[in-house]
Structures are given as C-alpha cells and as structure tokens.
Amino acid sequence: MLTLYLSVIDNHDNDDDFLKIYNEYKYKMLKVIKSYISDEQYAENALQSAFVGIAKNIDTVKRLSDEKKKIYIFKAAKNSALNVIRDEMPNNTVPFNKRHLFTPSYDDVEKKLFKMIL
Numbered sequence: 001m002l003t004l005y006l007s008v009i010d011n012h013d014n015d016d017d018f019l020k021i022y023n024e025y026k027y028k029m030l031k032v033i034k035s036y037i038s039d040e041q042y043a044e045n046a047l048q049s050a051f052v053g054i055a056k057n058i059d060t061v062k063r064l065s066d067e068k069k070k071i072y073i074f075k076a077a078k079n080s081a082l083n084v085i086r087d088e089m090p091n092n093t094v095p096f097n098k099r100h101l102f103t104p105s106y107d108d109v110e111k112k113l114f115k116m117i118l
Contacts, residue, residue, distance in 0.1 A: 036081035050080035
C-alpha cells in the first residue's frame, strides 16, 4: 500500500516527508477513524483515503508548523471517515459511533479528538 501512496506524490523529493508522517501517525489516525467507524474494512478504507489525500498535498503539509500539521492530519482522518460513512457504507448498517451525533459544538469535537490521541 505504501507504494500506492508514494506513486501519488508528484515530487519524489517529498517521499521521506510522507514516510515520516505515515510512520508517526498511521495508528493514531486509525484510532480517530475507528471512533467514527467500527467496521474494520471500512475503517481501513478511510485510512487509505486519508493517506492518499495527504500524499497528494505533501508539499503543503510538510511546510506546516508541527501543531498545524497534526491538526491537518487528524482532520484528514476525521473527514475521510465521514466520507466513507456517507459514500461507501450501506444504509442498513450502523457502525457509526453514536456519541458523535450529539456533540455540542465543533470546538468540543476537536478538543475531544486531541485528548483521545495525545
């Protein structure tokens, strides 16, 4: 799978930057995704999609400060999970974690997300 991600990168001088992100964040991103999706296969699809997006935008991601890079990476994971729920999952399954349905505000979601990961 790593070969797929690296093939998406336009400038292969950025391969090392992507590999560093991949190795540092793949399990943390999967944890975020699994907080939304309990089905292993759909969670893996979301993780792959998030990494493809990061690989496509590695020029931008690598220039971010460490804090902004973390935010970008975890938002990519969250958004990818939500996209998979919307686009790929059958309507009759509910592996979506219901606690996310009643989150009071966007800021609260972000705070909970960072507490869970860090």
